[in-house]
Amino acid sequence: MHPDTIRKYIGLGLFLICLLCPAFAIGMESEDCLDCHTDTDTVGDDFFVEMAPFNNSAHADVGCVSCHETVSEDHPNDGNVPSRADCLDCHDDVGEEYAHTAHAENASCNDCHNPHMVRGATAVSGHAMNQMCSDCHDGDEVAESHAEWLPQASLHIAMLPCISCHTASEDLVTSLFIIKKKDAEDGSLELASHEELKALAGDGNVQALVDTNEDDYISLAELRMFNRNPANKTVQLQGMMMPEEVSHSIETLDNRWDCSFCHASGPEAMQTSYLSLAQPDGSFKRVPAERGAVLDALFGTPDFYMVGATRSKTMNYIGLAIISGGLVLPVGHGSLRFLTRKNRRKSED
Amino acid sequence: MSEKLRIYLQPTPVRIWHWLNAFGIITLCVTGVQIRFPEHIVIFDSYRSAILLHNTAGLVVAVSFSLWFFYYGIVARSMAKLYVPTVKDLQTGIVRQMKFYFLTYFLGWKNPHHATPKDKFNPMQKSAYLAIMFVLVPLVSLTGITLTNVAFLRDFVVMVGGLKILMNIHFILASSLCAFLFTHIYLATLGQTFFAYFKPMLTGWEEVEDDHHHEHSAP
Numbered sequence: 001m002h003p004d005t006i007r008k009y010i011g012l013g014l015f016l017i018c019l020l021c022p023a024f025a026i027g028m029e030s031e032d033c034l035d036c037h038t039d040t041d042t043v044g045d046d047f048f049v050e051m052a053p054f055n056n057s058a059h060a061d062v063g064c065v066s067c068h069e070t071v072s073e074d075h076p077n078d079g080n081v082p083s084r085a086d087c088l089d090c091h092d093d094v095g096e097e098y099a100h101t102a103h104a105e106n107a108s109c110n111d112c113h114n115p116h117m118v119r120g121a122t123a124v125s126g127h128a129m130n131q132m133c134s135d136c137h138d139g140d141e142v143a144e145s146h147a148e149w150l151p152q153a154s155l156h157i158a159m160l161p162c163i164s165c166h167t168a169s170e171d172l173v174t175s176l177f178i179i180k181k182k183d184a185e186d187g188s189l190e191l192a193s194h195e196e197l198k199a200l201a202g203d204g205n206v207q208a209l210v211d212t213n214e215d216d217y218i219s220l221a222e223l224r225m226f227n228r229n230p231a232n233k234t235v236q237l238q239g240m241m242m243p244e245e246v247s248h249s250i251e252t253l254d255n256r257w258d259c260s261f262c263h264a265s266g267p268e269a270m271q272t273s274y275l276s277l278a279q280p281d282g283s284f285k286r287v288p289a290e291r292g293a294v295l296d297a298l299f300g301t302p303d304f305y306m307v308g309a310t311r312s313k314t315m316n317y318i319g320l321a322i323i324s325g326g327l328v329l330p331v332g333h334g335s336l337r338f339l340t341r342k343n344r345r346k347s348e349d
Numbered sequence: 350m351s352e353k354l355r356i357y358l359q360p361t362p363v364r365i366w367h368w369l370n371a372f373g374i375i376t377l378c379v380t381g382v383q384i385r386f387p388e389h390i391v392i393f394d395s396y397r398s399a400i401l402l403h404n405t406a407g408l409v410v411a412v413s414f415s416l417w418f419f420y421y422g423i424v425a426r427s428m429a430k431l432y433v434p435t436v437k438d439l440q441t442g443i444v445r446q447m448k449f450y451f452l453t454y455f456l457g458w459k460n461p462h463h464a465t466p467k468d469k470f471n472p473m474q475k476s477a478y479l480a481i482m483f484v485l486v487p488l489v490s491l492t493g494i495t496l497t498n499v500a501f502l503r504d505f506v507v508m509v510g511g512l513k514i515l516m517n518i519h520f521i522l523a524s525s526l527c528a529f530l531f532t533h534i535y536l537a538t539l540g541q542t543f544f545a546y547f548k549p550m551l552t553g554w555e556e557v558e559d560d561h562h563h564e565h566s567a568p
Contacts, residue, residue: 149397150397260388300513302506302510308386310513315521316385319520319523323524326532327528329536330534333450344457
């Protein structure tokens, strides 16, 4: 279903719910709830809800009461435990898709999503997506089990959200994230936060770090400037292959087991790319980049290359010319040798 | 017919090294083609086995290169003598050897250079092997090893200009090595008989006609 239609239905649904349940929690706005629930002294750690992430989440407009319908005027003193909405009430299409997978037995919606912090897939970093899985699937163990058949397993897992391989979504695009060295000693990398980018930008506009002319479009020239700027040596661009549309059919697919699903799809699939920028609220904003940016040898990013898929056509021809050059001697000399074979036989006698 | 003389031309370590290299490099070329063109060329049933084989063969060639370097440079101490062309080689040797390959060979003359353990290569071979063994093989190994450890060696990758540049260097060097392979194998058939030059690489011994031609070996 198109998101807009979903929104319309949900809006209508919410309207009906409000009509049908006037008895509950009249007047209690999300802000009222948050007055207490953002204060650990009042609600303790277990019932703490973070303010900013909620207000910036896709559920902000849904409001607390829509999901906790039975919360009463007297809450929390009424002794009732407010109800929790089932995600399927509003997201039945996703629910249906997920319910058909074996994984539905292993994890519920809430195991992966915090209902108070949900965001659309394009606003979530690949790192955060993997965080969802790593609560149950230990990162080191996954790297180890995948290394049994996957060359460069750690590199793959760092550059690919698990769902790019483990769901049916086939449209992959490249998102460039700005990452930084965690600390000088160990070389491990992590996403640069909005604050860190802000510091790097000298408290200016973070997007202008890369999008110098702030036209909401990343050109190759801008990428080159970013990659070459010595002021940016603490950060780098990491290309991640993200599904353009999220599917919840979490499973192990045979075609992902076949490396050429990605490694042969060719430059066409690699043409679309975005810069994903950390926003103050922790979400990510995608800025489209010039077509073929990640393919460009000189400007795109020094850290992105996929064997098979991002090969350069010009280089193919140069390679072919060199190899053909190696055949000139055997073929040319060989023919003359054949024609003059009598001379050598004579001299042997 | 003149009398046959047998000389021990290729000691065992050199032969082992040569064939390790030969199988290694051929494997690398074949798997390399599949790795670059997976949708057109499928030689091994899976991409992953092509990659694993490529990485293993690459390591074998890199190690065997190091052993070769160690053997000739340190144990036998004959690297410079065998592989570096002398002034004389450059002034007259190369021209003489070219003249043989491209002219007098067709007229049925004998090779002006004759291999001895101390002077294995003709001036053309020396120059070619110098380029192959001191430039191509080390560089292609180095770029290959870097490509299997990109996260760890990132500073080096960036210094080179990025993964794509590194990849292109690796590819062009590898193509050159492949081109050399054709030439090398072909030239190896130019002995007195088609397989004359293959024998010493297998058994170590070369059979030479002990006639006056032998004088050419150390002019």
